[in-house]
Amino acid sequence: MPLGWLISVLVLLPNLLWMLFPPHGSPAPESAPRGGLARLMEGLEWAGRLGCLVIPFFYRLEVKTGLQIGALVTAALALSLYYAGWARYFVRGRSYRLLFEPLLAVPLPLATGPVVYFPAAAVLLGSWPLGLAAVALGVGHLYVTHHSFQAWRRREPAL
Numbered sequence: 001m002p003l004g005w006l007i008s009v010l011v012l013l014p015n016l017l018w019m020l021f022p023p024h025g026s027p028a029p030e031s032a033p034r035g036g037l038a039r040l041m042e043g044l045e046w047a048g049r050l051g052c053l054v055i056p057f058f059y060r061l062e063v064k065t066g067l068q069i070g071a072l073v074t075a076a077l078a079l080s081l082y083y084a085g086w087a088r089y090f091v092r093g094r095s096y097r098l099l100f101e102p103l104l105a106v107p108l109p110l111a112t113g114p115v116v117y118f119p120a121a122a123v124l125l126g127s128w129p130l131g132l133a134a135v136a137l138g139v140g141h142l143y144v145t146h147h148s149f150q151a152w153r154r155r156e157p158a159l
Contacts, residue, residue, distance in 0.1 A: 003060065004055075004057060004059035004060060004061050005057045007061070007118075007121045007124075010079060011052075011117065011118075014082070017090065021094055022094070023094050023095060023096040024094045041139070041144055042144055044140035045137060045139075047133070048134065048135070048137025051129065051130065051136065052118045052121075052130065052133045055129050056125060056127070061124070061125065063124070068124050071121070071123035072124055075117050077116075078113050078114070081103065081113045082113025082117065083113075085098075085103050085110045088103065096152065100148075100149040100152065108142070108146065108149065110145075112142075114141065115141060118130065118133070118134035119135070121134070122134050
């Protein structure tokens with residue numbers, strides 16, 4: 001039975017909770033002015049996100065080689081960082097700033113976690129299409145998240 005779908009579901013779980021329990025206090029920043037590059041990066045992020053969430057459903061999750069073991073360890077560490085960031089957000093009162101605040105010296109951990117997790121998952125599954133989607137997600141997601149953080153920081157300089 002193909003278990004590649006676990007790759008997608010494990011990343012989505014905290015996002016489902018976020019939909020039920022959105023941030024408190026300081027609201028999300030107003031949309032920053034959107035130029036051509038920002039729109040391109042948003043499109044790249046969404047295309048990568050779609051690929052990263054759909055492609056694993058078509059693969060078997062098997063760990064047979066040393067490379068796959070390394071990829072599994074890397075994916076588990078990235079997912080742990082991601083979950084720790086979400087746990088901090090939920091436990092500390094769901095402040096918007098916690099979506100951006102560094103964790104264990106890792107900047108933007110809720111963006112960095114998936115950006116490391118999906119390339120590792122691509123190696124684990126032996127999927128070059130997932131690898132391409134992971135690169136698109138990584139470039140677009142880090143760009144968009146950084147710009148969202150900068151827009152929020154202009155309004156809330158306490159971070």
